[in-house]
Amino acid sequence: MSEGKVQIQADRLKELMRDMVDIYSPSGKEGEIGEYLAGYLLDKGLPVTLREVSEGRRNVEVVFSDKRPEIAFIGHIDTVPAYDIENYEFDEEDGLIYGLGTADMKGGCAAMVEAFVAAVEAGMKPERAGLFLVVGEEETSDGTAALLEARSFPWAIIGEPTNLVPCLAHYGYMEMLVRVFGTRRHAATAGREYNAIFSTLRMLLRLGGIIEAEHPEAILNIRDIHSSEAGFAVPGSCEAWVDLHIPPAANPKQFASELEKIVRESLTGGSVTDYEIDFPLLAKGSRASGAGLVPEVLEKAYAGEGMEWHPGAFKSHSDANLLCEAQCETVIIGPGQLEKAHTRDESISFEQVEKAARIYGGVLERL
Numbered sequence: 155m156s157e158g159k160v161q162i163q164a165d166r167l168k169e170l171m172r173d174m175v176d177i178y179s180p181s182g183k184e185g186e187i188g189e190y191l192a193g194y195l196l197d198k199g200l201p202v203t204l205r206e207v208s209e210g211r212r213n214v215e216v217v218f219s220d221k222r223p224e225i226a227f228i229g230h231i232d233t234v235p236a237y238d239i240e241n242y243e244f245d246e247e248d249g250l251i252y253g254l255g256t257a258d259m260k261g262g263c264a265a266m267v268e269a270f271v272a273a274v275e276a277g278m279k280p281e282r283a284g285l286f287l288v289v290g291e292e293e294t295s296d297g298t299a300a301l302l303e304a305r306s307f308p309w310a311i312i313g314e315p316t317n318l319v320p321c322l323a324h325y326g327y328m329e330m331l332v333r334v335f336g337t338r339r340h341a342a343t344a345g346r347e348y349n350a351i352f353s354t355l356r357m358l359l360r361l362g363g364i365i366e367a368e369h370p371e372a373i374l375n376i377r378d379i380h381s382s383e384a385g386f387a388v389p390g391s392c393e394a395w396v397d398l399h400i401p402p403a404a405n406p407k408q409f410a411s412e413l414e415k416i417v418r419e420s421l422t423g424g425s426v427t428d429y430e431i432d433f434p435l436l437a438k439g440s441r442a443s444g445a446g447l448v449p450e451v452l453e454k455a456y457a458g459e460g461m462e463w464h465p466g467a468f469k470s471h472s473d474a475n476l477l478c479e480a481q482c483e484t485v486i487i488g489p490g491q492l493e494k495a496h497t498r499d500e501s502i503s504f505e506q507v508e509k510a511a512r513i514y515g516g517v518l519e520r521l
Contacts, residue, residue: 160272160515164508168251170194171264171507174231175244175253181232181293185210188231191267191287198271200285207289207300215301216270216285223284225448225521226307226482227270227514228298228473229263230291237498249504256502257490262313263287265489265507269514282521291473298473302480309448310482311517312474315490318506318513319466320452322485323402324478325373326439327471328410330396332357332417333430338382338390348427350392351381357420358394364416365398372409373399373469399469402439410436437471440478448485448517455516459509487513 173194179187188204191214195202204212214231217223233255236242242254251261270285284307288297334357336350358376365374375397381389400409410433421429442449444465453463468474470492474484489506 160269160276160278160512160519162268162272162508162511162515167264167268167508167511168504170267171251171256171260171504172244174260174264175251175256178236178239178242179232179255180235181290182211184232184289185212188212188214188287188289191231195267195271199274200270205300205304207297211289211297213289213297213301214287218279218284219281221281222305223307224282224309225284225517226305226310227266227283227285227313228310229259229266229287229313230289230297230473231260231263231287232289232292232297233258233260234292234496246504250501251504251507252499252501254500256500257315257492258495258500259314259488259490261490261502261507262315262488262510265510266313266514268511269518272511272515273518278518280518280521283518288473295473295476298476302476306480307482309446310474310477310484311448311452311514312472312484312486313488313510314468314470314472314486315488315492315495315502316466316468316486317491318461318487318489318510319464320449320456320485320487321468322442322444322449322465323467324440324472324474324484324486325402325467325469326400326404326406327435327437327475328398328400328406328433329435330398330410330413331393331432331434332396333391333393334421334426335391335428336426337388338384339388341386341388344388348425350389350426353421353425354379354392354394357417358396360420361396361413361416369400371401372404399471400439402441402467404439406436406438437475438478440474440484442483442485446483448483451517451520452485452487452513454520455513458516459512
């Protein structure tokens, strides 16, 4: 399909990223950034479709023919809420770009947009690929769900922050909610018997110890602990939200059964009056074939950049879980470090963003 070589314009890419970061777009409020990106792409001569997900929230889609794209380039344009609404915007220092969503994942989205714009400028019409900028990934993934209701793809590339490591494997993900009930009484009579908070803490410590000892590759996060509002009293209940990222081959249903057994053993007895266990989300992990279309062209694109090919595993929940369920093989590769995402001082190396754009452009050249 190649016409000419994709030429990434670093200055244009940085200005695009500045504009994107300066637009506040937490999940549920992506309307402004979606309109901006649609206008930007239209101005550059790309065919744009807006797909409504909910009122005021639309995915931005770029496809070049009526044929089904073989590769979907997917990025989410929403972020988590700002820690400081007065201080979330674009800033640059010593080659790093700071701001909300820089790593997760406006850097990856900007790199994808620049790659497609540069490909069109080079005379290409990448009919085998499509660009899909979706809403809602940080909460319910409703943007990708709407995309998959309308389209299907054999392959996808997601620009989540992998530090440019090509991740053919993707961890599974599960959420557990445990509600513990004790006896509400005066604070001066507090003890560990029938105390919902003490019981919850003991259970979580035991759970963490078992996971660390028996499943060292799993990642346990205690997301939240909350008790009933009690004033000067022993709270009558306590609930804990737990996230668990599990290796790609692990069975989330079996893992849930094991967790439930540990929780029941920890809470059954005289220390609580009752408890409830719920698993709101169970998502399987995945592993893409190493010999298919995307790994083959990506490896060539890496070689073209003088980079070695060492595939890894993405250890966070992402839209890849939904794509896997839809029988779409997915590779996650994007600029930035996952460790910087969702932090107060979120940042990304602009050099990596530019390199990601060249890698994406290299894929488009080779289709």
